[in-house]
Amino acid sequence: MERLNAEAGKLHIWLRTQANAPAQRPWFRKTGLEASGRIARGRVGAAQLKPIAHHWRWKEIAPYLDRIAEIARGADVSPIEFAERQQFLLTNPGLGGRLQVTSTMRCAVSIYNPGDVAPVHIHTPNASRTILSDKGGYTTIEGERCEAARGDLILTPNGTWHDHGNDGSEPVVWIDVLDFPLMEFLDCVWLDEAFPEETQGNSRAQPVTQASGYSYKLYGQGGLVPRFVTHRRGFGYDTTPMFHYRGADVRQALDGLRREQGDPYEAIALRFVNPATGTSLFPTLDYGAMLLRPGETTRFKRETASTLYVAIEGQGVTEIAGERLDWRANDIFVVPNFTWRRHINKDKTDAILYTVSDAPLIEKIGQYRAQGRLGDDSVVELAH
Numbered sequence: 001m002e003r004l005n006a007e008a009g010k011l012h013i014w015l016r017t018q019a020n021a022p023a024q025r026p027w028f029r030k031t032g033l034e035a036s037g038r039i040a041r042g043r044v045g046a047a048q049l050k051p052i053a054h055h056w057r058w059k060e061i062a063p064y065l066d067r068i069a070e071i072a073r074g075a076d077v078s079p080i081e082f083a084e085r086q087q088f089l090l091t092n093p094g095l096g097g098r099l100q101v102t103s104t105m106r107c108a109v110s111i112y113n114p115g116d117v118a119p120v121h122i123h124t125p126n127a128s129r130t131i132l133s134d135k136g137g138y139t140t141i142e143g144e145r146c147e148a149a150r151g152d153l154i155l156t157p158n159g160t161w162h163d164h165g166n167d168g169s170e171p172v173v174w175i176d177v178l179d180f181p182l183m184e185f186l187d188c189v190w191l192d193e194a195f196p197e198e199t200q201g202n203s204r205a206q207p208v209t210q211a212s213g214y215s216y217k218l219y220g221q222g223g224l225v226p227r228f229v230t231h232r233r234g235f236g237y238d239t240t241p242m243f244h245y246r247g248a249d250v251r252q253a254l255d256g257l258r259r260e261q262g263d264p265y266e267a268i269a270l271r272f273v274n275p276a277t278g279t280s281l282f283p284t285l286d287y288g289a290m291l292l293r294p295g296e297t298t299r300f301k302r303e304t305a306s307t308l309y310v311a312i313e314g315q316g317v318t319e320i321a322g323e324r325l326d327w328r329a330n331d332i333f334v335v336p337n338f339t340w341r342r343h344i345n346k347d348k349t350d351a352i353l354y355t356v357s358d359a360p361l362i363e364k365i366g367q368y369r370a371q372g373r374l375g376d377d378s379v380v381e382l383a384h
């Protein structure tokens with residue numbers, strides 16, 4: 001059969017043989033901590049890549065921001081002319097050099113020098129910015145100018161016109177997360193820079209029609225939404241009309257819940273939601289913030305979804321499929337699907353992690369499952 005296949009292949013057919021195994025091995029019955037989804041051998045799995053757990057340490061990657069910013073400062077043409085952004089992208093070592101951290105997500109770290117502007121544009125991938133700098137930098141989305149501060153989450157949903165820049169006096173740094181690889185796989189990525197109205201100056205920024213805080217004014221009162229505005233922004237569907245979540249508000253909300261029991265697997269966890277629907281910010285990605293109190297250890301959990309973590313405050317340990325990651329503020333790490341993880345804060349101060357997960361997508365295609373480990377190492381289904 002295999003020999004015949006060499007001949008039959010010229011006709012673009014494949015004679016079914018034993019090499020027909022699905023790429024993933026069954027993960028849910030192998031419950032050992034080291035167990036995770038593994039790529040099987042075989043014709044079907046031959047070209048499949050699998051993201052692995054990985055940790056990008058801030059102290060190792062941050063120097064490259066300064067180096068690319070330095071090159072841009074010394075350039076005699078605008079940095080936008082030779083590189084669209086001053087940023088580096090994180091590449092998951094399991095994905096063969098592709099510009100992605102999981103099968104669905106891209107993550108970049110960007111630096112904007114004073115005066116830098118990214119011209120107004122629109123695209124189909126959903127994107128977010130998690131701000132690392134204390135302050136400075138802005139994103140304007142559909143006419144709303146959002147002034148950034150540390151811990152803020154700023155969303156640029158599918159089909160919204162947006163531009164970024166830094167009109168402060170210090171460089172600003174943020175983390176971009178996009179569902180770009182998923183959209184690319186589905187062949188529905190496109191980007192347009194032809195803003196239909198007049199832009200401002202050389203920077204090609206869109207006119208600001210709403211001041212900073214407009215989103216908050218409309219949607220910032222939990223449980224109340226205005227009836228006199230449409231909740232759709234841009235040409236996308238099912239995306240959040242609230243573009244700016246402030247880090248200070250997130251911190252305060254987490255703190256206000258610190259005496260609650262919380263979730264045994266996710267500690268004091270909050271979910272960022274679309275205020276108009278109560279669902280995830282994007283149809284594809286779910287954003288969250290998690291407070292690990294001093295001395296807190298969560299139970300092991302694993303899911304069919306993958307999660308990207310950004311350490312916003314404090315330090316801690318995350319154990320992933322038997323591997324131990326010691327993280328501190330600004331570190332980024334990824335927990336791929338099927339792998340056991342738990343978080344530990346041994347410190348005397350709070351630790352806060354922000355999360356981005358592709359669970360909404362996995363749920364929509366009917367594939368979401370999650371398991372937890374109890375104290376006696378027995379495994380329970382959390383969702384199936």
Ligand SMILES: [Fe+2]
Pocket residue numbers: 121123127156162
């Ligand atoms: Fe963009």
